[in-house]
Amino acid sequence: MNHVASPAAPPQHSEQIAIFRKLVIGFWSSPGSRIAWITTAVVLAFVGAQVGTQVFFNYWYRAFFDGLQQKDMSVLVGALFQLPMIVVATVVASGGLLVSKMMFHVSWRAWVTQRLAGWWIADQRYYRLGLIAPEHQAPEYRIAEDTKLAIEPLAEFVIGLVSATVTAITFSTILWSVAGSFRLTLGQVVIDIPAYMAVAAVIYAALTSTIAYLAGMPLVRHVADKNAAESEFRAELTRLRENAESIALIKGDKDELNSVLANYGRVVRAWYGVIRQQGFISILQNTNAVLFPVIPLVLTLPKYVSGEMTLGAVMQVASAFAAVQGSLIWFVDNVVKLAEWYASVRRVNELVILLDQLDIGTIMEGDANIRLGISEDGSIHIDNLSIAESAGRVVINDASVVIKQGERVMVMGESGVGKSTLIRALAGLWPWGLGEIRVPRDVEIAFVPQRPYIPLGTLRNALLYPDAGSKIAHETVVRTMVRCGLSYLAKRLDDEERWDHVLSGGERQRVAFCRLVLRQPDIIIMDEATSALDEDSQQSMLNLLHEELKSSTVISVGHRTGIEEHHDRKIILERRPAGAHMTSLTVSKSLWSYFRQQRA
Incomplete structure (x- = not known):
């Protein structure tokens, strides 16, 4: 008689991503994928519209401050008349992007939930899963809550990454054309740095992103431990409720309270790990929030003083630098959310792997099924x-x-x-x-x-x-x-x-x-x-x-x-x-x- 196969080692990071990608990518290739493509196209259209309004506002910014520097009322009045149109366009683009993203979230999550729930319920897998892996508690929570926490942030990440990429490319072009090159004289040596503002934005973003990555990776483990502890605590309370009569009859209140509090103690310890790591990340984020508005002003100061750049050009460059910087440090701003997302992905993947094992018969060694x-x-x-x-x-x-x-x-x-x-x-x-x-x-x-x-x-x-x-x-x-x-x-x-x-x-x-x-x-x-x-x-x-x-x-x-x-x-x-x-x-x-x- 064959025995149960030894459990495989937990998948590595790349394998975790591959498992989850295989689960969710069918949204665009399964029957009925028309909704997926329509919602995707609508979201991308509004992303483009939002970037377009930002570019338009960037050029308005230059015109307004040039008029302010020259004290030209005709330019200022013309800019003020354009402002309502820019505001309306920005509101429509931002509101449309918000609504279309929410529709995309709901559609994608509904498809994944239907697939996971159907897979779990069909052929009594919900029953057999409890027999082969009782330690993997609350598959219903993984389908309902962890799927939500894995899909909705993922949609936000993908849309945010597309938006950040388009914004970075667009405003880098503005930085290149408006700020031009920078001539640095060191004694007898003259160095021309082309597109120096774009280069500075990339270097600064790379530096802060690297630090964020090093600070954020340990957070993934702490968040996973916290989620696991929270799940075990919920399961303990559920077990208490389901066995309330038996516990009450034998007066097991004190023992159960001790067990519940001990379980919650693990939740508290896991949260302390998350708090410590988020504290490090908060220091990085707050430092960056103070520095990056100042950096473009410092870098454009020599050109403004020498008369090579107008006040409007300085403000346009500062605005474009902020846009590029905000896009390139997207990872810094989302590192905590990425950690939360990855922890939920791992929990969804555990359910997917077990369901897959039920289907292909890998729980038992060899051909050991009745x-x-x-x-x-x-x-x-x-x-x-x-x-x-x-x-x-x-x-x-x-x-x-x-x-x-x-x-x-x-x-x-x-x-x-x-x-x-x-x-x-x-x-x-x-x-x-x-x-x-x-x-x-x-x-x-x-x-x-x-x-x-x-x-x-x-x-x-x-x-x-x-x-x-x-x-x-x-x-x-x-x-x-x-x-x-x-x-x-x-x-x-x-x-x-x-x-x-x-x-x-x-x-x-x-x-x-x-x-x-x-x-x-x-x-x-x-x-x-x-x-x-x-x-x-x-x-x-x-x-x-x-x-x-x-x-x-x-x-x-x-x-x-x-x-x-x-x-x-x-x-x-x-x-x-x-x-x-x-x-x-x-x-x-x-x-x-x-x-x-x-x-x-």
């Missing part, structure tokens, strides 16, 4: 079946049995021997192991767990789940409820409640039997399906299987007395060193006789 096949004779065939836990321990070893159509079979054995795991394998929920399970073609299989699921909505929807839209007559539903001991709820069939909170454990199990009668499945697989019922109610529900579901094949697990006589045969699992051994026995005729007498 094969599901088709039976041609109407029976269920279990051939050379070995079942392993997700950790690799063999639970059931080399078992074979045939369950004929319409047969009632009970699975028995001591606790922990693998009964529930066998039931899950029969239901197609447990693929880890070897051997084959064959079921008849085109049959409906109903799985009844110990705690049946109750969906949101009306009680009628709960009774008809998962076929809530099926057209079953009202009278049939009511008659079934009466037969299952739920007649007192018949008047509330169309009431919307949190029925999973309203119904007791026994009522939930009665609802499950109602579903069986209404659906009439070909195969019924039950796991402790009557554990919350009293003995009389249990007998009534099991009698229901013989009266209303005579042709259905029934496979069930149960420990309580009074269950065995409702079955034709029992399969006993016996614990052995190499895994449980399966023995099939026929139920005693005397028990059947007793059962029939009781029914009579």
Whole structure:
């Protein structure tokens, strides 16, 4: 029997980016990508419009200050008349860019969420993921929150980078043409520095970006640790809420409080790491905010004093330098957001990798999955079946049995021997192991767990789940409820409640039997399906299987007395060193006789 493969090393930075890029890039190539291209084109158009208004305002700036220096009222009045048009154009471009970016965010996130959620929910991956990787908690949070934190900033980064690039190129051209070259005389040596303002902007931006990179990279780890600690803290509180009754009954308040506070202590320590690193980055950002408005004025001062540049030209150059500088130090201004984004990307990638492993079978070494096949004779065939836990321990070893159509079979054995795991394998929920399970073609299989699921909505929807839209007559539903001991709820069939909170454990199990009668499945697989019922109610529900579901094949697990006589045969699992051994026995005729007498 093969065991679980050793976990792979966490992907490196480049691999993390590649995994995430593969996930999100399909937005532009999948069916229905027309919306992606339209929203992308609209965003880019507004980026161009916004840069255009900045250029127009830059030239207005020069004209206004030249008129101010020359005290030319005609130039100043003309500039003031142009100002409203510039303001309107700027407002329209900025507002359009904001709205189009938000539409782009929503569309891209919706596509990625639909893909991830569909991948997670399909083929019971949401169930199997909890079995193979219970330490990776809250996949729903990764789909809902981490996807948001990974997509929305990414869209902002991409749009911001495009805008910064276009702005840098455009205003570098202005710096080159307006500021010209700078002649530096050192003794007898004369050095001409062409486009010196553009060169100065690039050098300054490169210096500050390098420092920001060195200060920002450790922040990625601190943010990832902080997010992980926050997730674990939420999971701890959720576990407390879900087990509130059990904890209250045994008065475990003090221990739980200590556990919660210890968990939150890890959150606080992780936050201290983030705060320290952000403090370093804040020093860099504030220093840069003070220096970069002054630098262009200092660099243009010699030319202004010598008369080579007018006041308007100085102000235009200073404005263009600020635009180029703001574009080139884009990384400095976004280093914290990039760290937050990368931390969320890593958490989304963890879910993607696990889902991918479920699909390609890399959780187990080699070809170690239970094969599901088709039976041609109407029976269920279990051939050379070995079942392993997700950790690799063999639970059931080399078992074979045939369950004929319409047969009632009970699975028995001591606790922990693998009964529930066998039931899950029969239901197609447990693929880890070897051997084959064959079921008849085109049959409906109903799985009844110990705690049946109750969906949101009306009680009628709960009774008809998962076929809530099926057209079953009202009278049939009511008659079934009466037969299952739920007649007192018949008047509330169309009431919307949190029925999973309203119904007791026994009522939930009665609802499950109602579903069986209404659906009439070909195969019924039950796991402790009557554990919350009293003995009389249990007998009534099991009698229901013989009266209303005579042709259905029934496979069930149960420990309580009074269950065995409702079955034709029992399969006993016996614990052995190499895994449980399966023995099939026929139920005693005397028990059947007793059962029939009781029914009579």
